[in-house]
Amino acid sequence: MADxxxxxxxxxxxVRLNNQPVVMGGLTADEMWGTVALSGGSGFLLGIPAAAVIGNWALIMVGGLAGGVLGLTVASRILRRMKRGRPETWVYRQLQLNIALHFPTFSASRLITRSGAWTCRRSEAS
Structure with a gap:
């Protein structure tokens, strides 16, 4: 009991008491549910035209479920590689930056989005 x-x-x-636990495939719970919602919604939307063509309206739900499972499988691998070696909040800051850059009217954050070289010069005192 040296501790x-x-x-x-x-x-x-x-140091890791307040961090979210990794739930599945290297994703935290929030990241997992966000991935399932986006990919399931995409599969649901893709299932609508498929159901209209084939005539079986159950394909809408099948598309949503298949999209959620496939999206979670693929996205967990991609996000795990992207997050490797970065801070815990990296994904959320990237989302915040993308919203600030692409949708400045909807962005409530006040991020500095200037790109270019920064210089530090001393002014000549008179």
């Missing part, structure tokens, strides 16, 4: 000091406190600082 417990004489006064009963811990000699180390636990």
């Amino acid at each position: 417990i000091l004489d006064d009963g406190t811990l000699s180390f600082l636990p």
Whole structure:
């Protein structure tokens, strides 16, 4: 019990207590549900024309379910590779940046989105 000091406190600082646990395929719960919602919605929308052509309206739900499963399988691999070695909040900051860049009227965040070279110059004092 080298981690417990004489006064009963811990000699180390636990750093991962407030982090979300990894639920499936390297994704946290929020990332997993977002992926399932987007891919399931896409499959649902793709199932509408397929159901109209074939004439079986159950294909709408099948498309949604298949899209959710396929999307979660593929997206978990892609997101896991993208997140490797980056901070915990990297995905959320990337989403925030993309919204700020592409939809500035809907963006409530105040991100600095200037691109270009920054210079630090001293002004000549008179």
